[in-house]
Amino acid sequence: MNKDIILSVEDIDVYYGDFLAIHNVSMNVKAGTITSIIGANGAGKTTLLDTIMGLNKPRKGKIVFEGEDITGMRTSAIVRKGLSMAPEGSMVFEGMSVKENLLMGAYAPKSRKMRSELMEKVFLLFPVLKEKENQLATFLSGGQRQMLAIARTIMSNPKLIICDEISLGLAPVIINDIYDKVKEINETGITFLIIDQEVQRSIEHSDYSYVMVSGSIVLQGVASELPEDEVKDAFFGINKYA
Amino acid sequence: GNGEGDIATGGEAGEKSEIVIGYVGPFTGPLSVFTVAFDWVTEKALEEINADGGIYIEAYDKKLPVRVIKGDSESNATKASEIASKFVLDHNVDILAASWTPETSAPVSAVAERYSKPCLISNSPADSWLEGGPFKWSYGLMFYVESMMASYIDGLDKLDTNKKVGFLFDSEVDGVTFSALLKKMLPERGYEIVDPGRFAMATTDYTNIITQLKEAECDIVMGNQILPDFTTAWQQFKQLSYVPKAMVIGKAIAYGSDVVALGGDLGVGLITEIHWDRSFPYTSSLLGLSCEEFASLWESENNSQYPATSLGYDLALFEVLDIALNNCKDLESATIRDQIAAVSYEGIYGKLSFDENNVMNIPIVAGQWLEGETWDYEPIVIGPGNFPIIPAQDPIILPGTTRQ
Amino acid sequence: MDPILKVEDLAISFGNNNVLKNVNFELYDNEILGIIGPNGAGKTVLLNILTGTLKPTSGRVTFMGKDILGVRIDERARLGFGRTFQVPRSFENMTAYENVMASAICGGQTTQREAAKRAEEILEFIGLEDKALVLAGSLKLLDKKRLEIGIALAPHPKVLMFDEVAGGLTESEISNILDIVKSLKIHGYSIIWIEHVIQTMLNGTDRVLLLADGYDIICDLPQIVLDSNEVEKVYLGVRKK
Amino acid sequence: MQLLIQSIITGILLGGLYAAIGVGMSIIFGIMGLTNIAHGNLMILSAFFVLIFTTAMGVNLISSILIAIVLMVIIGFLFQKFLVNAVIDKGDTPALLVTFGLSIIIQNILEIIFGADARSIRSNFATVNVVDTEYFSISGAYLTNFIVAILVIAALTLIFNKTDIGRAIRATSDNTKAAELMGVHTKFIFAVAMAIAMVTACIAGFLVGNTFVFYPYSGTQYLIIAFGVVVIGGMGSIVGTLLGGMILGLAQLLGAYFFGTGNQILSGYIFMLIILTIKPDGLLSNKKRA
Amino acid sequence: MSIIEAKLNGIASQTGKVKIIVAAIILIIMGTLPFWGSGYMTNVFLLIFLYMSIGMMWNLLSGYAGLTSLGQQAFIGIGGYSVAVLTQVYGLSLIWGFAVGSVVGVVFALVISMPIFKMNGAYFTIGTWIIAEALYIFFVKWEFVNYGIGYPITAAYGIPMWGLYLASFIVGIGSIVIVTLLLKSRLGLTLMAMRDDSGAAEVRGVKLYRTKLICYLIAAFWVTITGCLLFLNQAYIVPSSAFTIDWTIACVFIVIIGGIGTIEGPIVGAVIYVFLRQILYGFPGISNIILGIIAIIIIIVAPKGIMGYLNNKFNLDIFSIRRRIKR
Numbered sequence A: 001m002n003k004d005i006i007l008s009v010e011d012i013d014v015y016y017g018d019f020l021a022i023h024n025v026s027m028n029v030k031a032g033t034i035t036s037i038i039g040a041n042g043a044g045k046t047t048l049l050d051t052i053m054g055l056n057k058p059r060k061g062k063i064v065f066e067g068e069d070i071t072g073m074r075t076s077a078i079v080r081k082g083l084s085m086a087p088e089g090s091m092v093f094e095g096m097s098v099k100e101n102l103l104m105g106a107y108a109p110k111s112r113k114m115r116s117e118l119m120e121k122v123f124l125l126f127p128v129l130k131e132k133e134n135q136l137a138t139f140l141s142g143g144q145r146q147m148l149a150i151a152r153t154i155m156s157n158p159k160l161i162i163c164d165e166i167s168l169g170l171a172p173v174i175i176n177d178i179y180d181k182v183k184e185i186n187e188t189g190i191t192f193l194i195i196d197q198e199v200q201r202s203i204e205h206s207d208y209s210y211v212m213v214s215g216s217i218v219l220q221g222v223a224s225e226l227p228e229d230e231v232k233d234a235f236f237g238i239n240k241y242a
Numbered sequence B: 001g002n003g004e005g006d007i008a009t010g011g012e013a014g015e016k017s018e019i020v021i022g023y024v025g026p027f028t029g030p031l032s033v034f035t036v037a038f039d040w041v042t043e044k045a046l047e048e049i050n051a052d053g054g055i056y057i058e059a060y061d062k063k064l065p066v067r068v069i070k071g072d073s074e075s076n077a078t079k080a081s082e083i084a085s086k087f088v089l090d091h092n093v094d095i096l097a098a099s100w101t102p103e104t105s106a107p108v109s110a111v112a113e114r115y116s117k118p119c120l121i122s123n124s125p126a127d128s129w130l131e132g133g134p135f136k137w138s139y140g141l142m143f144y145v146e147s148m149m150a151s152y153i154d155g156l157d158k159l160d161t162n163k164k165v166g167f168l169f170d171s172e173v174d175g176v177t178f179s180a181l182l183k184k185m186l187p188e189r190g191y192e193i194v195d196p197g198r199f200a201m202a203t204t205d206y207t208n209i210i211t212q213l214k215e216a217e218c219d220i221v222m223g224n225q226i227l228p229d230f231t232t233a234w235q236q237f238k239q240l241s242y243v244p245k246a247m248v249i250g251k252a253i254a255y256g257s258d259v260v261a262l263g264g265d266l267g268v269g270l271i272t273e274i275h276w277d278r279s280f281p282y283t284s285s286l287l288g289l290s291c292e293e294f295a296s297l298w299e300s301e302n303n304s305q306y307p308a309t310s311l312g313y314d315l316a317l318f319e320v321l322d323i324a325l326n327n328c329k330d331l332e333s334a335t336i337r338d339q340i341a342a343v344s345y346e347g348i349y350g351k352l353s354f355d356e357n358n359v360m361n362i363p364i365v366a367g368q369w370l371e372g373e374t375w376d377y378e379p380i381v382i383g384p385g386n387f388p389i390i391p392a393q394d395p396i397i398l399p400g401t402t403r404q
Numbered sequence C: 001m002d003p004i005l006k007v008e009d010l011a012i013s014f015g016n017n018n019v020l021k022n023v024n025f026e027l028y029d030n031e032i033l034g035i036i037g038p039n040g041a042g043k044t045v046l047l048n049i050l051t052g053t054l055k056p057t058s059g060r061v062t063f064m065g066k067d068i069l070g071v072r073i074d075e076r077a078r079l080g081f082g083r084t085f086q087v088p089r090s091f092e093n094m095t096a097y098e099n100v101m102a103s104a105i106c107g108g109q110t111t112q113r114e115a116a117k118r119a120e121e122i123l124e125f126i127g128l129e130d131k132a133l134v135l136a137g138s139l140k141l142l143d144k145k146r147l148e149i150g151i152a153l154a155p156h157p158k159v160l161m162f163d164e165v166a167g168g169l170t171e172s173e174i175s176n177i178l179d180i181v182k183s184l185k186i187h188g189y190s191i192i193w194i195e196h197v198i199q200t201m202l203n204g205t206d207r208v209l210l211l212a213d214g215y216d217i218i219c220d221l222p223q224i225v226l227d228s229n230e231v232e233k234v235y236l237g238v239r240k241k
Numbered sequence D: 001m002q003l004l005i006q007s008i009i010t011g012i013l014l015g016g017l018y019a020a021i022g023v024g025m026s027i028i029f030g031i032m033g034l035t036n037i038a039h040g041n042l043m044i045l046s047a048f049f050v051l052i053f054t055t056a057m058g059v060n061l062i063s064s065i066l067i068a069i070v071l072m073v074i075i076g077f078l079f080q081k082f083l084v085n086a087v088i089d090k091g092d093t094p095a096l097l098v099t100f101g102l103s104i105i106i107q108n109i110l111e112i113i114f115g116a117d118a119r120s121i122r123s124n125f126a127t128v129n130v131v132d133t134e135y136f137s138i139s140g141a142y143l144t145n146f147i148v149a150i151l152v153i154a155a156l157t158l159i160f161n162k163t164d165i166g167r168a169i170r171a172t173s174d175n176t177k178a179a180e181l182m183g184v185h186t187k188f189i190f191a192v193a194m195a196i197a198m199v200t201a202c203i204a205g206f207l208v209g210n211t212f213v214f215y216p217y218s219g220t221q222y223l224i225i226a227f228g229v230v231v232i233g234g235m236g237s238i239v240g241t242l243l244g245g246m247i248l249g250l251a252q253l254l255g256a257y258f259f260g261t262g263n264q265i266l267s268g269y270i271f272m273l274i275i276l277t278i279k280p281d282g283l284l285s286n287k288k289r290a
Numbered sequence E: 001m002s003i004i005e006a007k008l009n010g011i012a013s014q015t016g017k018v019k020i021i022v023a024a025i026i027l028i029i030m031g032t033l034p035f036w037g038s039g040y041m042t043n044v045f046l047l048i049f050l051y052m053s054i055g056m057m058w059n060l061l062s063g064y065a066g067l068t069s070l071g072q073q074a075f076i077g078i079g080g081y082s083v084a085v086l087t088q089v090y091g092l093s094l095i096w097g098f099a100v101g102s103v104v105g106v107v108f109a110l111v112i113s114m115p116i117f118k119m120n121g122a123y124f125t126i127g128t129w130i131i132a133e134a135l136y137i138f139f140v141k142w143e144f145v146n147y148g149i150g151y152p153i154t155a156a157y158g159i160p161m162w163g164l165y166l167a168s169f170i171v172g173i174g175s176i177v178i179v180t181l182l183l184k185s186r187l188g189l190t191l192m193a194m195r196d197d198s199g200a201a202e203v204r205g206v207k208l209y210r211t212k213l214i215c216y217l218i219a220a221f222w223v224t225i226t227g228c229l230l231f232l233n234q235a236y237i238v239p240s241s242a243f244t245i246d247w248t249i250a251c252v253f254i255v256i257i258g259g260i261g262t263i264e265g266p267i268v269g270a271v272i273y274v275f276l277r278q279i280l281y282g283f284p285g286i287s288n289i290i291l292g293i294i295a296i297i298i299i300i301v302a303p304k305g306i307m308g309y310l311n312n313k314f315n316l317d318i319f320s321i322r323r324r325i326k327r
Ligand SMILES: Nc1ncnc2c1ncn2[C@@H]1O[C@H](COP(=O)(O)OP(=O)(O)OP(=O)(O)O)[C@@H](O)[C@H]1O
Pocket: A016, A019, A021, A039, A040, A041, A042, A043, A044, A045, A046, A047, A048, A088, C039, C167, C168, C169
C-alpha cells in the first residue's frame, strides 16, 4: 500500500435499513492533499463521510487510516486517531459558549494538553470567533457556525480534517476566506477531505476529486482535469452510468 | 418466617380430617410489627389444643386437629379481601380470622358476611369496625375507643399541667375517630383543646402544627400516628425547642423496640395505650399461665422484650376459638358461629363475653414508657380508666420540658 | 384569475437564523409550481408554514381568499392542504390501505365506506394496489414516496405540496413519479413541487420559483429560471465560462 | 406572626432538601431523556446502605456515606449498562416502564431484607435546634440539608461548567452525534451522568434519613417530590432544581399557613399542577443548559 | 387456559362462521361459569374480567392514544367511593352508585383534561400521577367522604356471587367490545395514525386534542364503572386502597406482559396477572419482585409483549381491526 495514502476506503456498502445508500465505494486520500467529493443531493456523500467517521457501519468493505483498519471502531476512538469532522449543518453545541465549543474540540486527551496554543491558532485564523468567545453558539449566524465547526476540528490537532458541505450558508466572501484558511491549514501538513455543494469551486480548490452519483463513485481524477460536462451531468442527477 | 401460606387441600365434609382456621394479617408492610408474635403464640396455642389429637367433634365422632393457614394482607385492604376470598372459596376454611387495623379486619369481615363464614377479628378499634355492621358472621375481640380515651384522661389527670391539650391526629381512621371523641370527652373533664386539624399520613414536615401548639403553649399533646410519622414529628418538636409536659401518642410506640427506635432518650416518658401488660391480674384459660408468666415465657424463649400489644390479643384469639370449637357438635358454619357468639370467657383478658354488637370489650389502659431495668424501656400503667381492677402507678412529667 | 394560494411578505426566523426574510408568490388554479433552492434555503420550512406546523414571524398566507395563518393544523388539512414529507412519514404500523383510508377520513371527513372506496382508487392510481395490505413501515423507499402521494391525495385536497418526492430515487423511478404528478394536473389539482432533481422541474412544472437567501429570487417558466444567472449563482454553483 | 415567619423559613430550608432530592433526577432527564421512576427508591436504597454501615458495621458516618456512594455508583453503572442501554433507543415509554419495574423490585427487596420498619440515620445534629429566637427556630437537620443542597448544586454547576467531563456531559446532552465527533465516548458519558446522579441520590438519601425516617416504601413519596421539584424548575436545569425545591417547600408551608394544616401536602401538589398548566415545561425549562 | 385461548379466538372475527360459533360458545361458557364452576374459579374469573377491563382501558390510552397515564387509580377510587357514599350514607340503591360514579368520573376527567392535556410525554405521565395523589390526599381530609376512615359497603353483602360475576363479565367483555368497536370505527384509524406519528397525523387532519379527549373520557367512564365493581367485590373502601398507584401498576403489568397496542394483550395479561397473583400470594414481597422482573424482561426482550411477539411471529391477528379490501 502506498505510503502517502493516509485514508483508504475499500469497497464499502452502507445501508439505511433496507435502503442501499452507498454501493461498492472505494477511494484513497493522499496525505497532505485536499480531496473533494462532488455529487448531487442524496448521492451519498454525507453517508460516506459518516461511515468513515464511524457514525454508520458499512455492511461490507473496510476503511483504513494510516495503515490501521478503523472499520467498525467507535467514533470517539476514530477521532482520537487523528480524524476530525465538521459535520453537515455544522452541529455546534448550541447551549455552550463559543469558547466551550472550542474546548470540546480539544476534548481528546492528546489535544487537551496543547489546547491553549491551538486556541490561539484558531483565533488567529478566525478572529470573529475571538470576538464572540463568550457568546452562546445558538446566537451565531449560519456562516459563523460553519467557521466554529471548522475551528473545532482544528482544536483536536488532527491529521485529517473532513468537512461536509463546507460552504453551506456562507456568503461568497467568506467562502473565499474559508478556502484561504483551508489552504493555509493544509500547508501546515493537515490533509483535507471536503464536500462542497458548489462543484466548480470545490474542483478549483482541491487536488483530487471524486464524483458520486446514486451511491457510487462514477468519476475521479486530478481535479482540474475532470471533464466538465460529465461533472455537470452527474450533478444534475442525470445518471448515464447507471 | 413471613407467612408462607400453608395450603390446605379442602376436603369433603365426610372425610373431614382437620379444622382449618384462615388467618389474614399484615405480615409485611408498614403494619407488620403487629404480627411479630403470631407464629409463636400460634405454636404455643396449637400445641395445647392439639395435645391429645385436637378437638372432639360429635358429628364426626373423632378428634380433629386444628390447623392455621396464614395469609399476608401486606397491610393492604385489597389484598386482604382477595386472600380472605381465596381462603373461603379455595381452601374451604372453617373459620376466618384477622387482626390489626381496619385495613385488614374490615375487608375480611366483609368476605365473611358475603360467604356466611364465621369470622373472628382481634384487635381493631370496635367503633370503626362496627360501621360495617350489623354483623351476622363476624365477631370482634376489640377495644372501644371510649375506653382508650378514658384511660388516657385518667392518666393525664394525675399530672400537674395547664390542662391545654394540643392535637396531633392524622386523618386516618384512628386519628379521626379518636380526635372526634376527645373533642367531646376532654372539655367535660376540664381540658381545653388546641386543634390544628387533621393532616395526611406520611407528612414529613410538622413545622406548622408544632409552631401552632407552641404558640398556644399547650402542656399536653395528644396524637395518634404510625411510628415513622411520629418519629419524624417528635424529632421536629425537639428541633423547634418545644417539649410539652406530656406527650400522648397512640399506635406508634406499642413496643419497647419502637421506643428505642425513636433514638436517643426521645422515648422517655411518652404516654401510649397498652393493650396488654404483664401486670394484668389475669390467667390464660388455654395455657394456664398468668400474664407475668406468659410474658416471661416469651422473653426467655425469644430473648427479646415481650411484644405486649400482640401477645395478649393473639392468645385471646385462640382462647376464644378453643372454647367455641370445644362446644361445637358439628362443623357447620352456623354451628361454629353460634358457639363463638356464646363464648363466655375467662382468660388472659379476664372475664368477658360478646355484647350485642358482637364485640368482646377487651381492656385497654394508658401507660407510660420509662427507662427500664431489663430492657431499655419498660411501660408502667398510669391510667386504668374503665378497668380499675388493673393496678396503676403515677406518671412523670417529660424530662427536658422547657416550660416550668 | 385569482390565485388559489397567495403568500405575501412571509418571514420566519429561528433565533438568529433568519431562514425566510421576505417571500412572495402565488399559486394558480391547476398549476404546478416548482420550487428549487439550495439546501437550507427554507423550502421545507415554507411548506411547514403553509400546513401550519410552523408559525411565521410575519407575513400573510391567503388560501382561496381567506387568511389562514390563524387556522389550526388539522383544520387546514380539511380546508384542502395535502402534503408529502421529505422524509416519508407514513403511519408505519398501518397497512398502505389503512394509511390512505385514515387520511381520507381525517382530512376529508368521509365515512369509512367512502374512504375505503377512495383508498382503493388511489392505491390503483399510484400503482400500489398489490401492496395494499403491506405495513407501510416495510415498504421500499419508492413505494413509501408513492404512498406519501397517495396519503396526500386521499382527502381530495385543493392544493398538493410535494417535498422532494423524487429525492433519492433512480432515474426510472423518477420518471414514474413524474408521470404521476403530471396526471394529477390533468385531474385538476394545483401543486407545489419542491425538488432538487432538475429534470423534474424542467419537464413537470408550469413555473419554477427559486428560493435563496430567504427571498423568492425569481419565478418564471422553468427553462427561463434554470437558464438564469441567479440559478447558476446561488443554486447550481457552476459558473459559465 | 411567629407561625408565618417560621413557615417561610422552614419552607425555604425544606426546599433545599427537596432540591437535593430532585437534582439527580433532573440530571438523568436532562442528559438521557430518561424519566427515572426508580430515583426515589435508589435514594432510599442508599439511605439503607448508610444505615447498615453506621449501625451494623460501626463505620463512622462520613466513611459510611462515601462507601454508600461507591456502591451506588456501581449500581448505577450496572443499571445503565444492562437496563437503560437496552431500552433507551426504543422510545420514552419502554425506558420509563423499565425504571418502573426496577422501582418495584428495589422496594420489595429492601423490605425482604430490612423488614417494613421505619429507620432513620441518627446523627448528632438531627434533633438540635441551632437558632432559637422568639419568632422562629432553625433546626440543625434542616439547616444542614439546606447547606448541603446548596453545596451539591454549586458543585454540580461548577462541574458542568468548568470541567472537561462536565462540558462533555453538556455537549452530549446538547448533541450526541457532534459530541461523539469531538472524541467523546458518549455511552461512557451517559454512565458518568448516571454515576453523578447516583452520588446526588446517595447524598439526598442520607439527608432524608437524617431528617425524617424512611422505610422500604418511602421511595414513591420522595419520587413525587423529586418530580415536583424537577417539573417546577424545568427538567434538566440544575439551578431550576434549587428554585423548584424552594418553591415547593414554600408552597407546602404557606399552603398550611393559609389553608390549614391538613392542606400542606395538597397545596404542594396543587401548586405543581398550576405551574405545569401555565408553563407545561417548568419554569427554567431549557434542556440545552445544564 | 385453553378456554381463554379459545375465547380469544372467538370474539372479534366477523370473518368465518366458525369464529362466531366458537365465540358464542365461549361467551356462554364464561357467562354461565358461576352456575357450574366452583366458587373459587368464579371468583378468579371475576377478578380477571375486572382487571382486564382496567388493563384494556390503560392500553387504549397508552397503546393507542399515546397517553401514558399513571393516574388511573383516580377513576377507580371515584367509582368505589360513589358506590360507597351513595349506598352507605344515602342508602340509595347500587344503580345510583354506578350512575353517579360514572358521571362524576367523566366530569372529573373532563375537568382535569384541561390542564393535563397541555403536558406532553413524561410531563403528562407525572401530571396524571400527581393528580391522583392530590385526589388521595384530598379524600383523606374530606369530611364528606369520612376522611381516611372510608366505608364498609354493606350493600355488597347481599349481592349473590353470580350477580357480581355477571356484572364483571359484562364489564370485562364490554371493555373488549368498546375498544374493538372504537378501533374499527372512523376514530380507530385516527387513533392508530396518531399512535404511529402524531405530528404527521395532525397534518393529515387528525384533531389530536379531540381524539385524545374522547379516548380519555371513554377510559374514565369505563374505569370508573370497573372501580365500582372492584370495591363492591371488596365491600370496603379507604382512600389508601381506592387511590393507590397499585391499580395502575396492575394495568401496566397487564398491558406490558400481554402486549401494548394490541387488543388481545390485556386479555392475556389479565389472565396471567390474576393467576400469578393467586399462585404467588403465599410469597409476599417476592411476588412483586417476580412480577417486576417478568415485566422488565418482557420490555427488553419482547417490547410488544406476548401477543405482540406472537402476532409478529405467527401472524396471529385474532381481533383483527385491520381494514380489509372487499372485492
Ligand atoms: N438516516 C437515514 N435514514 C435513511 N435514509 C437516509 C438517511 N440518511 C440519508 N439517507 C438517504 O441516503 C441517501 C444518501 O444521503 P446522503 O445524505 O449521504 O446524501 P448527500 O450526498 O450527502 O446529499 P446532500 O447533498 O443532500 O447532503 C439519500 O437518498 C438519503 O435519502
